[in-house]
Amino acid sequence: MPAGFSALDFYYILPELLLTGGAMVVLLLAVLTPRNDNLLLGVSLGTLVASVLSVSLFSGLDVTAARGLLAVDSFAAFFKFIVLLSAGLTMLMSAPYLRVEGLKAGEYYFLILCATLGMMFMASGVDLITLFIGLETMAVSFYILAGFLKPNPRSNEAAVKYFLLGAFSLGVLLYGMSLVYGATGTTSLQGIAVALSGQSPSMVIVLAVVLIGAGMGFKIAAVPFHMWAPDVYEGAPTPVTAFLSVGSKAASFAMLLRIFVEALPAVAADWSALFWVLAVLTMTLGNIAALTQSNLKRMLAYSSIAHAGYLLIGVVVGTERGVASMLVYLGVYLFMQLGAFAIVVAMRRSDVVGDELKDLGGLFRRSPAAAFMMLLFMLSLGGIPPTAGFMGKVWLFGAAVDAGFVWLAVIAVANSAVSLYYYLRVVVFMWMHEDAQPGSPLVFGPAMTVALGIAILGTVVFGIYPQLLFEQAQAAAGTLEGFSATVALR
């Protein structure tokens, strides 16, 4: 162990270590017992659970570890919960999918765990290098996962698109980071904030803001950096799409918040304006483009773009309330989006792809439970009470109103109305159309049942009693703000 490093540093990264270890075990098991899917799933889930438990060990803590490269605070914990939960749900819904598609579970779960690992570093990193390496770990995993259906040209294409554009945007992001480093001489977020405080921001920093914004905008699929998203979402294996749209997005938002709120408060006015435009463009284009989609995954892709737009409101606002409401929204988004994708996964059977809107036709007759759950997810995505999506929207828009971004709130509100049009189209297909195929009713395996159960539980419970989520989000946002506040004091 090198000097200056203590065991404590490794203690603080216990969740990550557990995750890494678990991933290695999964990889080994994949070689040793390649066809034992259930075991692999069990080990992977166990890893996640262990990780979750170890994350909760540090609840309430607000320290930096690993020589100031990682923060162990409520903000990180919140995002770690989110990404771990989304990874878990993704795995649960993957189990039947992998069977239908005949995919190798070992590598798949390994990659998911590694992606999760990357996300966790994105959530807790407080240094550009940590954040960057976490981002890449996640991204590379996803490049592979997107192309996991090798015989499927769509999956290939999705992988190519995601990969090329991801690499391209990585270049842009890194260029921005290099400019920041050049201007401040450090990669530590705290250091950057200190270096920038008390001077008028130079144009180089603004340039860096734009470039980093573009790079992060790519990851969260903000318009106009979103164009990969629909194609990739459509082509990638459905559970991967789900994970991409939730886990990757959440982690990217964590990183985005870390960079902009913690490192660049000096140019807050500039990036706030940038994200204002991005938010408006993203939600509007996302929603409008979703209106006429006939492919369910593609529609959900646009919907997820639109949701990124809503989430950006929290960034624009930039206040503690804004961040908190954004976290709340991410929390509920996790359940509803994954739930919706879980239904799409469940539609996939050996003979049916099930991701076209018309495949949902008459779903109500085939499987009332699935139709009902999908209804709840759609309503939640549209922000109709008593689902969690409503509570999320209320707080997000409320934060905007509170901070005086009334027009942003109005645009968001109008957008959420537009969005209901296509969410309701899904409902129309399920409930008011005739059977697409008079197939047998949908069968949920145990894993899928658990996944859907968790998703629906989250969607409904947080819709009716969101107190828990609110508390956690507020605490998390508090630590993020507190960090930058201490910077300001120094």
Next chain:
Amino acid sequence: MMEITPAHYTILSAALFSVGLIGVLVRRNIIIIFMAIELMLNAVNINLVAYANEVENLVGQVFVVFVIAVAAAEAAVGLGIILALFRNKETVNIDEMNVMRS
């Protein structure tokens, strides 16, 4: 003009970055596009190294190490993807990859 400042390196880097950009945007061979992306990453590296030199700490260089590592990882994965794609479509022309659109 004769004194080489970090600005010179930065502008070189910007130019290299732009060449990379152009390569990404205009070529149709995926492999070449990928190489153009490597050029962009190199531009970043030049930047980082130049700044590290200027601010007299090595963080920039550490950063470059990671960038190179990432570039290597991406190259491996990217080329794997290209191979998988090629098996299916018998092409590396990027314009033929638009099964999914609108």
Next chain:
Amino acid sequence: MAEALAFYTLSVLILGLAVAVITTPNTVHSVVFLVLNFLCVAVLYVFLQAEFLAVIQVLVYAGGIVVLYLFVVMLVNLGRSPEEHQDPRRLGLIGLGLSGAVLLELAGIIAYSYTREQSPPVTAAQASPVQGNIEELGWLLYTDYLIPFEVASVLLLVAMVGAIVLARRES
């Protein structure tokens, strides 16, 4: 003066080779130009007192990555040129124009910043227990940046697994 001369020579080489990379119709030529480009960059690193980087630039890039490229180029060698088919909707020219515009903006802002604005604050070099670039870098990597370093190793593992998964021919 010599520094300037070397810089400009290298710059011309780097940019020229880069342009060659993206303009050569032949993929193999392109790869060769890329290697040369990387080598020139490595030389530039030496000028910037980053000897370790220069070394890994040669080892990793020129030695590793580019060889990988060559393999792939060989593997996917096709009968027909990859550039044969062109989609009419592609926005190549606009991309060219935008790249140029962005370059102008980048260069303009940087030049302007360095001439008009104060130079960025220079943080004092961290007191480091070792001397020499390579040692110092090694020290940093294995102390302060140990965790990212470990993560990078995971990343490389992921890439390895991924490459195998993707490139493996299904039986």
Next chain:
Amino acid sequence: MSNTANFPLLSLIMFTPLVGAVLLLFVSKHSEDTIRWIANGFAVLGFLVSLPLWFWLDVATTDWQFVEKMDWIPSIGAQYFVGVDGFSSLLILLATLMGVIAILSSWTAITERVKEYYIFLLVLQTGMIGAFVALDFLLFFVFWEVMLVPMYFLIGIWGSSNRLYSAIKFFLFTLVGSVVMLLGILAVYFYYHEVTGDYTFDITKFHALNMPFDLQWWVFLAFFLGFAVKVPMFPFHTWLPDAHTDAPTAGSVILAAVLLKMGTYGFIRFSLPILPEATQAFVPWVVWLSIIGIIYGALVAMAQRDWKRLVAYSSVSHMGMVMLGMFALTPVGVTGSIVQQINHGVSTGALFLLVGVVYERRHTREISEYGGLSKVMPAYAAVFLVMTMSSIGLPTLNGFIGEILILQGIFVVNKVWAAFAATGIVLGAAYMLWLYQRTMFGTVDNPKNEKLPDLNLREWATFTPLLILAVWIGLYPKPFLDRLDTSVDRVMARVNSAYMPLNALGQGAVEPNTPPKVLTLEVDSGDTARTPVRGGAR
């Protein structure tokens, strides 16, 4: 607060239908009659448990009654806070009654997907009641939006030809309005926090809040959009004819009788008392929109060939009248407005039921398809006549009381407005009588109409309560008017101090500069005894 009695009456009323809905989930969808019996049973039960609202309501007190209050989302200050006054108790009773009627009227009309149908109706019922009892703004909004979904399904699944379009139109229109309203709610919420340091959605506290005019102005606009779409006021009404026309009978009945009242309820409960100055400033605008609505709705109704659409447009006209009375900002006008809300529920609800009766028999709503029904369905014609007369405000029937109060209330404010509005009396008679003539009078030209059976016992059961109500309110509205006394006072105290001296209700107004501590004490002092305001007056 009186009438608490440690018994969660309001929750019981609210959740009884929901319990029914949940119960229905576990009934096999093939045993349709069981489903019908359960649904009807729970609807009746829901009505019965709401009856204490009529008998136990203390008409003299200005306090909120049957209050239940507990924390819901403490971190944002939202509470489960419900309670009623005379106004909302009447609307709840209307909702529970119309629920019974709507569910009963569907017995034979709905033969497909029976189970879901009743589940949606019952959920809708809960949503409506919840919105009427909520005294927490967020809670209100939740229920307000919850209503959309079942209604959407009712129209979209069991509706007629153009149902999908109508359903989505209904949904989106209402939604757009309500989300903008949500922004207004949030603005009030944050302003309250700014002034007092407390986060709360407590309406009773908002009722004592004095906001600066500029903010009020904007918030009013936001509320207005939300409520006006629901009312619906011209020019936000276009969803209504479509929704009504394509909805199944029970849906139309509920929509007309209760759902539209949400908008007017919102105005009286929220816009007027929370935003008094803005309300006053907007009076001319709203009044003119209402007048346009009255005349325009009537004129468009006249041009309709579709029976249901005609009734739907008549709703636009009538609700214009309701809005007009409200924005007279006089006790008589507001009272009239509330009475007219109930009247509209009774008479238009009945008219939709009536259309449903023949639609079920003939499956067409084209007026030209009918004619001479008096001959074949005399009882039907008689009921239709009474409801037509109720709708056009014939004295001794309910519509008259509302109209006369509204017009008198607005007359003392502005004679020109009253004169314009009163033209609605003439136009209303014109289109309703013409409809009556075209459908009921003349010879039975259409052979399909010759054998139509007259009202059966079940249909009588749906109409009887409405007929009784129509006559009761027409002849002896005093019990209803008495209940509205304090509710109207509460509004008047805020918007029109000419009638109620400020703070007559004992509510300390929140001044922007008052220190938070003192203020919260004062605002919270809801339990202190308050003197009845115009004790001697009635």
Next chain:
Amino acid sequence: MDFIWLIPLLPGVGAAINGLLGIRYFSKVLAARIACATMGAALLLSLVAFLELLGLEHREHVVTLAHWIPPIPLETASGIGAFEVPWAFRLDPLSGMMILIVTGIGFLIHLYSTAYMDHEPRGGYVRFFCYLNLFCFFMLTLVLGSTFLVMFVGWEGVGLCSYLLIGFWYHKQSASDAGKKAFIVNRIGDFGFVLGVFLVFYTFGTVDFREVAEAASHMPVEVAGFGVVSAICLLLFVGAVGKSAQIPLYVWLPDAMEGPTPVSALIHAATMVTAGVYMVGRNAVLFEHAPMVMTVVATVGALTALMAATIGLVQTDIKKVLAYSTVSQLGYMFLATGVGAFAAGAFHLMTHAFFKALLFLGSGSVIHAMDEEQDMKKMGGLKYYMGTTFITMFIGAIAIAGVPPFSGFFSKDEILYRTFLSNKWLWGLAVVTAGMTAFYMFRLIFMTFFGDYRGPGWKHEEHGGHAEEHGHTWHGPHESPRLMTVPLMVLAVGAFAAGFVGVPAALGGGNAIEHFLEPSFVATSASHAGEAEHAVAHLSHGAELALMAFSVLVGLAGISLAYHLYVRRRGQADRLAANWSVAHRVLLNKYYVDEAYGATAIDGTMASARGLWTVDRRVVDGAVNGAGWLTRALSWVSHVLDKYVVDGLVNLVGWICQEGSYLFRRVQTGLIQNYAVATLFGVFAFITMYLVARYVGV
């Protein structure tokens, strides 16, 4: 006397019983009995009440049952008052007289109807009685109501019943059209009425007649200007115009003859249409304070009287003649009230109720006898077949023609006298009208009962053929059954004798009715209004008698002219109209004073009458229909507006969204490099945005 609320309620109960149970279950006889019994009871109660009223010193009794609308605070002209409406009924001389008329004539007509409507199937029969009872309920509420709004209950209610009864034979398009027209035109009047009521409340803070009168009596008479009282009166008068079929809202009444004849007699002659007159009389104090409106009332009355009379001259439908006659007579009543002779108006109201009900019932008897034939051209000589009907109708005609000592003479003469005192021009119009009235009434009598039988079918049948033109066998004109003739006889007695309650002083009478009614027309506490009435100038008895004689002469002239044209020289009128015979033109010229029209006067009158009839049909009615058409057109325009503009805007937004969606889909080309270009464009745009913001300074 606290039972007076029972008077309206009894027929109401009858209607409720028949309506709820009768239509389905009762036999004809039972239903008729219930209806007649309730009406009879109401009549008895009315008589009792009336007698008790005579014994009261103040001649007034108010019964308040309950609060209808409890007090609610509302701003008035004098501060915040309380809007409050009790269910209150008031018996005073005017309403006392009215309830007697309504219950009395109503009862007779009930009786009459039991026979007249016998052809109806059971359901319709019971329904008819239900409506009739309901009408009486509302009419009695109208007259007994102690506040404007209770009166309005009756006011609208009778409109409803009128609607239902006109459209009783709803399968006839014309009948249902007429019913609808009646209701809607009435509603136009009501529009004015309610606004008037609102203004009353705003001005006086109450809607109670007595309190309003009290308050009004303290206000100055608006001689010079058009003040608030004038506005109230004008608005109320609009209501009266609608209800009592005056210019320009009279158009519904002739059409209303589509209803069964007893209905015409009861509603459209004796009771409902007089509600306007009653209402103006009820608010005498108010109107007296608005002299300008009084002038308007008188003028409208006189013009209506004249115009309707001229139209009546040429009608051949027996009921239409009577209808125009009713309009004309109502004009008379308004003329009376307009010149301040409220008592005279009420007096005429009463006598008119008798003779017009008589005439209508008689015509009903005739129609009944002629098997639903209403065209007088197809009648004639009926006096040989139906003596009772003939005699009673003849009495009615004499009464309306103003021949002493029949009732019409006294009431009409009182009006003429008071008009003469007030306005000579109006008097002139009134006299002309009186002459015409006599003419057309006797034209009716002569055409119907005198001369040869001109009817169809039956003669043919008598000669052996057995025509089955109608559903049932018709055995030729015949006297109606006893149940119909008895009411005729009773009414004939009334038509003869009713005038004796108002014998003027000039003829040695005491004008009892005027003194009896007077308390109703003054405010109790303030006598100066009453004084104003007393201050009306008087003519000497001699002059009064001369006027009387003149009007009688005019009436007789009319009768003789009719006799001349329709009996002595039968067919002359037709030939006149056809050939424009010079001789008769000269003869007839004497009737009219206008020398300028010379030889063509009667023809001109005829022509103008016909023209007016045309005008009435085409223009006035046309205007009404035109207004209807305009409304429809407007409604269609609104409909189109709603569909394409208001809704169109909404759909436009949807369309834009959708097109936008397609546009974005087109951008989504699937080409990776285009996506990269978009990204780059984003970067470029943002950098440019900041550059512009920073260095250009936006």
